[in-house]
Amino acid sequence: MNAEVRNKMIKVESCGMTDVGRKRKGNEDSYFLDENLHIYVVADGMGGHQAGEVASKLVVDTIKDLINRYTDGDTETIWAIPKASKYSAWLVSGILEANKQVFRLSKSRKEFEGMGSTVSAVLVTTGTLIAANVGDSPIYLIRNNEISLLSVPHTAMAEYAAFAPAGAKPLSDKYRHVITRAIGSKETVEPDFRETTAQPGDIVVICSDGLSDKVTPEEIMKITGSNPPSKAGGMLVDLANERGGEDNITLIILKITGDSGTIQTPDKSVNKAEIKQEIHEPVAVEYDTDEFSGKALIKYTTPDGLFLETGEIFSIGQKLTLIFSDKNGENSIQANAIVVNRKPRAIELKYENLTAELKSKIELFIGQKR
DSSP: OOOSSOOTTOOEEEEEEEEOTTTOSSOOEEEEEETTTTEEEEEEEEOTTTHHHHHHHHHHHHHHHHHHHHHTTOOTTOOOOTTOOHHHHHHHHHHHHHHHHHHHHHHHOGGGTTOEEOEEEEEEETTEEEEEEESSOOEEEEETTEEEEOSOOOBHHHHHHHHSOTTOOOOOGGGTTOBSOOBTSSSOOOOEEEEEEOOTTOEEEEEOHHHHTTSOHHHHHHHHHSSOHHHHHHHHHHHHHHTTOOSOEEEEEEEEOSOTTTSOOOOGGGGGGGOOEEOSSOOEEEEEOSSOEEEEEEEEEETTEEEEEOOSOOOTTOEEEEEEEOTTSSOEEEEEEEEEEEETTEEEEEEESOOHHHHHHHHHHTTSOO
16 A cells, blocks of 8 residues: 555544434434544534435545545546645545535435535645535644634634624624535535644644534633543543533544654745735735726735735635736736635735746835835
């Protein structure tokens, strides 16, 4: 078997478990982990007559089978994923194939009509942690006593909160679990994925909302930070059940162990997008898409692009034409960019086919070069 992913330099201690909870008769959650391949998957199914259980199991089985095939050298089923590294393409391809399988099954039998599932998955390689998701099952990263969300919640409430105008009235709590993307609900789906550096001491928690609805991120960080994964998992399940246990509870905890000699320290260039330069004076840039045009303030720049403050709704992978003008508005230049990340009222753009000369002119126009 190909050992590219099974890198001995990576040490991961992990634990996975699922619990039916206190209110439900069946368990529609599924999970899978492989400590040799360092692949970890949680799926939360939906649909009556056990269709949710079937959907979530099909999701994890499909991803498991494909990752094993990829490591064996069978790469014929890898999808072309724009802007994805080799291993990100593996993980996203597994999710896309799972969507295809669930959708096909939902159309084949009456009892499976309307079936679907969320999926949240993590693949750890040397120096890199890849997270991908569809739906609202969260992926948390705990690092340096801080907890952050690696996944993108595909819910009506989260997407409205991210892009609503300042001061807009928030949606009611009933929209918190209205999922805007799910595995199997449509013939195609767009997973969100991201890569970050993997560091010794990192803890990753993947879970269904049966846990995240009952236990706060801060509580998850405290429990997983002070206990080994197997013990922490049991404590979190017990806590969710003590607080009602209305839903199935599933989680995977993985802790990256070892010192800097055990896990390869990535070159700083791997993380260039995190190096940012603040814009001290507000600078606006115009933009055009296929659907609309507008103007937004540049929040800060990165070596490969910039962040824009905007309340408009953009999707990952959406392309824009940017128009930069000098202070007098007498001269302007254009550059192409693509949306690579979304944050509340902001988007991260990466330039496409930007020459050194054009980049220098942009820096001059926005006051970074004098």
